[in-house]
Amino acid sequence: xxxTVTDVERAYPGFSLGxxxxxxxxxxxxxxxxxxxxxxxxxxxxxxxxxxxxxxxALHGRPVTDLPxxxxxxxxxxxxxxxxxxxxxxxxxxxxxxxxxxxxAVAATLGVEPVLDRQATALSGGERQRVALARxxxxxxxxxxxxxxxxxxxxxxxxxxxxxxxxLLADLGVPVxxxxxxxxxxxxxxxxxxxxxxxxxxxxxPPATVFTRPATAFVARxxxxxxxxxTVTRRGDDAVVAWGGYPLAAAPSTLEPGTAVEVAxxxxxxxxxxxSADGDPATVVxxxxxxxxxxxxxxRLVVAVPGSDEPLAVTVSQDRRPIPAVGDRVxxxxxxxxxxxxxxxxxxxxxxxxxxxx
Amino acid sequence: MSHPASAxxxxxxDWVRVTLVLGALLAVYYLVPLxxxxxxxxxGAVIDRxxxxxxxxxxxxxxxxxxxxxxxxxILGLPLAYWLARSDSALTPVVTAVVVLPLVLPPIxxxxxxxxxxxxxxxxxxxxxxxxxxxxxxxAGVVLAQTFVASPFVVVTARAALADVDPTLEGASxxxxxxxxxxxxxxxxxxxxxxxxxxxxLAFARSMGEFGATVMMAYYPRTLxxxxxxxxxxxxxxxxxxxxxxxxxxxxxxxxxxxxxxxTPWDA
Numbered sequence: 176x177x178x179t180v181t182d183v184e185r186a187y188p189g190f191s192l193g194x195x196x197x198x199x200x201x202x203x204x205x206x207x208x209x210x211x212x213x214x215x216x217x218x219x220x221x222x223x224x225x226x227x228x229x230x231x232x233a234l235h236g237r238p239v240t241d242l243p244x245x246x247x248x249x250x251x252x253x254x255x256x257x258x259x260x261x262x263x264x265x266x267x268x269x270x271x272x273x274x275x276x277x278x279x280a281v282a283a284t285l286g287v288e289p290v291l292d293r294q295a296t297a298l299s300g301g302e303r304q305r306v307a308l309a310r311x312x313x314x315x316x317x318x319x320x321x322x323x324x325x326x327x328x329x330x331x332x333x334x335x336x337x338x339x340x341x342x343l344l345a346d347l348g349v350p351v352x353x354x355x356x357x358x359x360x361x362x363x364x365x366x367x368x369x370x371x372x373x374x375x376x377x378x379x380x381p382p383a384t385v386f387t388r389p390a391t392a393f394v395a396r397x398x399x400x401x402x403x404x405x406t407v408t409r410r411g412d413d414a415v416v417a418w419g420g421y422p423l424a425a426a427p428s429t430l431e432p433g434t435a436v437e438v439a440x441x442x443x444x445x446x447x448x449x450x451s452a453d454g455d456p457a458t459v460v461x462x463x464x465x466x467x468x469x470x471x472x473x474x475r476l477v478v479a480v481p482g483s484d485e486p487l488a489v490t491v492s493q494d495r496r497p498i499p500a501v502g503d504r505v506x507x508x509x510x511x512x513x514x515x516x517x518x519x520x521x522x523x524x525x526x527x528x529x530x531x532x533x
Numbered sequence: 534m535s536h537p538a539s540a541x542x543x544x545x546x547d548w549v550r551v552t553l554v555l556g557a558l559l560a561v562y563y564l565v566p567l568x569x570x571x572x573x574x575x576x577g578a579v580i581d582r583x584x585x586x587x588x589x590x591x592x593x594x595x596x597x598x599x600x601x602x603x604x605x606x607x608i609l610g611l612p613l614a615y616w617l618a619r620s621d622s623a624l625t626p627v628v629t630a631v632v633v634l635p636l637v638l639p640p641i642x643x644x645x646x647x648x649x650x651x652x653x654x655x656x657x658x659x660x661x662x663x664x665x666x667x668x669x670x671x672x673a674g675v676v677l678a679q680t681f682v683a684s685p686f687v688v689v690t691a692r693a694a695l696a697d698v699d700p701t702l703e704g705a706s707x708x709x710x711x712x713x714x715x716x717x718x719x720x721x722x723x724x725x726x727x728x729x730x731x732x733x734x735l736a737f738a739r740s741m742g743e744f745g746a747t748v749m750m751a752y753y754p755r756t757l758x759x760x761x762x763x764x765x766x767x768x769x770x771x772x773x774x775x776x777x778x779x780x781x782x783x784x785x786x787x788x789x790x791x792x793x794x795x796x797t798p799w800d801a
Contacts, residue, residue, distance in 0.1 A: 224704045244707035257705040261723050270719070271709035314709045 177201055178318050178350035183220055183230030192216050192374040193230065199318075199350040204379075205365025206354045209397065213374040214354040218320045221352065222251045234317055234350075250316035254323045256307035258295035264306045265291040272313040281309040284343065301332035308340075312347075319344070321353040325360055337363050358398050362386065370394045387441060388426075388515050395439035395517065401488045407434045407516070413456075416516060419483030423458045423509060428516040437517045442475065442488040444513030447499070448506055457508040462487065464503045474498050478507055570781065574774050582775035591760035592779065598675040598756065599683075599740035605676070606684035606736045611729070614691035615721075619700070636685045643681055644749025651677055651750070674751035679740040686735040694728020695721065727794045734794070738787035742780060 177200055184193035192213040197204070206214050219225040221232050223244035231240045239247045250271070258267050264287060268278045282288050285305040290298060298306060304324050311319060324340070325333045341364050344351050355361050361368050362382040369379040370393070378390035389395035392402050405418035407430045414428040416438050423438065430436060450457040465486060466477035474491045476499060489507055491498060499505050582588060613632070617625055635643055651668040652658045661668045668674055698721050706716040722729065744758040752759065757780055765773035 219704075222704070222708045224707065243713070244704070245710045245712050247708075248710070249708065250710075251705065251708040253701055253705055255701075257699070257701045259702060259706075259720055259724075270706075270711075310709065320708075 177235055178221070178352070179231075179233045180217070180221060181231045181233070183217075183227045183232065185216060185220060185225065185227045187216075190216075190374065192220075193227075195230075195375055197352075197369055197376060197379070199352055201348055201350055202366040203344045203351040203353055203364055205361035205368045205382075206352060206371055206376075207358060207361040207365075207368050207385075207397070208356065208371030210356055212371045214356075214371055215322055216374075217371070218251060218322050218352065218354055221318075222249050222320055223247050224251075248317035249320060250311040250314045250318075251320040252304075252307050252311045252322065252324055254326055256303040258298070258303060258307055258310070260294075260296045262295055263291070264293050264295060264298060264302075267295055267306055268310045268313045271310045273315045277313050277315070281312045284312065285309040299332075300328045301336060304328065304336065308343075316349060318349050319347065319351045321351065323355055324353070325357070326355070333360075340364050358386075370397060372397075387512075389439050389517070392437050392439070392517055395437075395515070399443075400439035400441050400515075401485075402517075403438050403440060403483070403485050403487075405436060405438060407432050407436055413511075414516060416514070419480060419485070421458055421460055421480075421482070423514050424456050424511040425514040425516050426512055430516060430518065434518075439515045439517055440487065440509060441513050441515075442490045444510055445487060445489045446508050446510070447476075447489060447491060447495070448508070450508040450510065455510040455512050457510040458514075459506060459508045460487065461504065461506050464499050464501050464505055467498070467501055469493075476505070478505060567781070570774065570778065574778055579775040579778050582772075583779065587755070588757075588760060588776055588779075591755045591757045591776070594672065594675065594754045595741055595757040598672055598679055599737055601676050602679035602683055602740045603687075603733060603737040605680050606687045607733055610684050610687035610732075610736075611691055614688045614732075615695050615717075617688070617692045618695035618698075632685050632688045634685075635681050636689075640682055640743065640745025641749060644678060644746035647677055647681060647746060648749050670751050670753055672751075672754060675747055675754070675756055678746040678750040679743045682743050682746050683736040683739040686739055687732040690732030690735060691725070691729050694725040694732070697728070698724045731791055731794050734787050734790045738784055741783045741787075 178198070180195065180197045182194045182196055184195070185191065190211075190213070195213075195217065197206075197217075206217065208214050216225065220227050223239065223242060227240065231238050233239060234248065239249070258264075259270065262270065265278060265282075268282060268291075269275065272278050272281075279288075282291055285308055287302060287305045287309055290302050290306070293302075295303070295306070308321075308324070325337055328336065337360055344353070344364065345366075353361075353364050355364075365382060367379060368382050368385045370377045370385060370389075372391070372393045378385055378394045380388075380390075385394065386398050389398060389400060395402055403418050403423075405416040405423065407414065407428065408417050408422060409415040410429055410431060412427045414425040414430075416423045416425045416436060418438070425438060446457075449459060460478075460480050462478040462480040464476050465479045468475045470490075473493050474495075476489045476491060478487045478489055480487060487507060487509070583592075613628070617629060617632075638646075648669060649655060650657055651661070651674070653662055653669060658668050666673060668677060702720055702724070703716050706720045707713070711719070742758060743756070744762065747756055748759055748762070755763065757776055761773050761776040761780065764776060
């Protein structure tokens with residue numbers, strides 16, 4: 176395992192991280208979590224900028240926990256780039272470069288040749304992050320850590336760089352840990368996502384699994400699912416959960432009938448109107464729109480359903496006409512695959528899951 | 534457009550104007566004596582006086598001692614400044630207070646304390662004297678006095694400059710494979726340089742101007758300040774002025790250096 180973090184703990188006044196374990200192959204793992212969950216602390220411990228109270232960090236089987244940052248071979252790209260302001264872009268990259276030829280090479284990779292002679296302080300946000308990344312690559316690291324590299328960029332720059340990062344990091348051939356609070360960035364850049372919550376990791380898995388089969392209610396909420404509470408009435412491949420007055424057809428679950436459960440429903444999978452006949456089996460629910468938000472590329476409707484005080488969220492394509500307004504009565508259908516029963520009992524039925532540290 | 538506004542303000546004190554007058558008064562108070570000194574002292578008289586051996590010896594003593602004191606303050610002060618800037622130890626307020634003590638202590642009192650530690654009657658002074666080193670009434674005495682009084686300027690100013698360097702930049706350098714020492718040399722110190730030089734300049738200027746502690750530790754060899762005092766006592770103000778002009782030039786040069794560095798500590 177190229178980069179392994181094992182049972183790491185670090186306590187500060189008012190916050191403690193871990194015990195936390197994470198293994199990163201030659202891949203990109205996006206650590207996703209809200210601010211204050213310990214993402215940056217985790218990176219500092221891996222980089223050696225901070226020391227864990229307990230636990231170990233190892234790179235290619237070699238323990239590095241007791242090594243100073245410079246002897247670990249782990250380069251870090253900081254949120255604002257952390258370029259040296261007294262140096263030009265070229266000097267920043269050369270500072271880290273193992274040999275001078277590398278400066279031009281990494282500058283070409285990141286497309287920053289035109290700004291190489293500019294002072295670091297004169298670069299735009301996107302240029303700054305590119306130079307910071309070029310500088311980290313110039314050090315020829317054995318592992319790369321990225322702390323919210325896209326967080327402070329304007330949307331168009333962020334989206335372009337996100338796409339480029341995906342390709343660049345995949346070709347790098349070293350373990351990469353990418354920290355972000357943005358689920359889109361996490362999914363776009365990471366081969367796997369590790370969702371962090373209160374200093375621990377709730378769920379590690381491929382983006383599709385984390386989003387559609389979240390391990391905990393926190394992961395479900397943080398990745399945009401709606402949480403409903405109900406009771407299992409049937410188990411197995413055609414599981415059913417009673418929610419309000421509705422028998423919700425749910426994704427496979429081994430939980431016994433009678434178990435009180437939370438289910439995660441993805442708003443994007445919920446549809447307006449009746450399901451098409453050839454589609455996934457779905458539960459049809461009638462309700463009233465209580466809120467409508469235009470999110471730029473789609474609408475988000477909140478639908479109150481009689482018999483439950485938990486509303487359903489539905490996302491609707493902006494092309495759809497008409498878009499129901501607040502107060503309108505609507506029919507929505509919840510496909511079986513969009514209803515994920517939280518809690519134990521999915522292992523035997525979903526072999527694709529790679530949940531660690533439940 | 535300005536008419537209604539000024540109509541509204543009729544009868545109100547014009548605070549901007551009051552502030553300007555008060556400030557101007559103080560500025561004039563600073564500048565007039567300076568101008569008077571420069572006008573009252575014909576350049577010929579100053580140059581003649583400067584040519585006397587006593588003044589030349591005093592100038593040599595002052596410059597030599599201030600150079601050594603500034604070097605000592607820098608070598609001993611910068612590590613302490615860095616520690617104060619970066620440490621979150623509970624000791625930092627205590628250490629800061631100790632560093633600032635010589636700044637708030639009247640120099641003559643500092644001189645008395647130093648004499649009691651380094652004087653010929655003291656154990657330290659006696660041991661040094663046996664080894665052939667006079668700690669009072671010597672260049673060493675001048676250096677001890679100046680270092681005591683002037684080194685806090687290096688520590689306090691450098692600490693502020695070093696604290697302004699974002700620790701993230703040091704972390705970035707370390708994670709790029711550079712040692713702590715390389716990071717200091719190539720990132721921290723270059724970024725803090727204006728502030729560090731300001732502290733060193735202030736310490737040199739303060740050393741050159743040191744009188745109270747110096748006169749207690751070493752009446753001989755005379756520094757320029759002691760020489761000025763002696764000339765004033767024995768021959769009067771006119772005899773003392775030419776030497777004072779030299780000290781004034783040193784002070785103005787230091788001011789010019791600080792202005793060029795752009796980080797006058799009182800701006801911060």
